[in-house]
Amino acid sequence: MSSALYPAFRLPNVEFLRKQAKDRRKLLLAGDPETLDWYRRAGSADAAPSLQKVQHLIAVDCGFQSWSELLRHTAPVIWPPELHSFVGADGRLKAWPVKRSRQLMFLELVAGRIKPGMVYTESRFNAILNCYHSFNDPALLRRDLLELGLIARNADGSDYRRH
Template identity: 35%
Template sequence: MTRTAQPLSISDLSDFARALHRQLPAPQPSHLSLLNMLARAAGFQNLQHLQAQTKPAPADSKRVEAALRYFDARGRMIKWPSKTNLQHLCLWALSAHLPQGPVNEREISALLDQWHLFGDAAILRRTLVELGLVSRSEDGADYTRRTPTPPPEATALIAALAAR
């Protein structure tokens, strides 16, 4: 009897591994061991090999174009977007202008004022912290830029603004 190939598309391998982990009887392999087993079952040497072969998703050009409308020719943010996903995308571009070292609240506000025209550095600071693009000290006195890997749209937006 021939077997029919059943394609399986998994959007998040880690979530898939967690769900599988909950269904396995004891003793269960660790999360990383299970991820490596799944990668080997798909024909890869291990999880790192799978990740190296996986190409990042292309940037959503419509979203990047929509975000670009919120910046002037000098790369300054003209107004605060009403849509949250555009706010977050625009803040990736603003965070690229911040220094790596710690700065106090007055300094970060002055830096942000150079890169936006609507006069609300407080909303920018708060949202940068919420997104994890900037960390704030326990006493709230110092801010430090963090460098998480930007999504493809943020990379494309930063490049488009730099080209202006």
């Protein structure tokens, strides 16, 4: 990932991200030095950046390939009632359930939100997984998703994808 705007495990909600994109664009248009530096470091030099361009750069800073992908993974999750006691105030799973049936509910829910056919590097895949849990163990989740056949990866472990 690039110099991340947010640690992957502390992504803000959708409304905050939308407001921030608008605010950053305003700062760019006003010539704010710090915001211009961020924009140039991202490889952009447009004189009048569009809101879509700023949104894309924020998504990349957060470890995603596009704004729509970022929104998909920061949108509120409707958790099954069996998992409610495991969900923290931030809307993410705060502890790994002991019961395998509850683990499977969680893994199937997460796998269902991953776009089929899209290829992710390990760091981007971790960023996605971290949107759904706060106990900071994406490796545990990757292993389970792989063992269940919910995702696939290259033999060298470099790329992940949902079938």
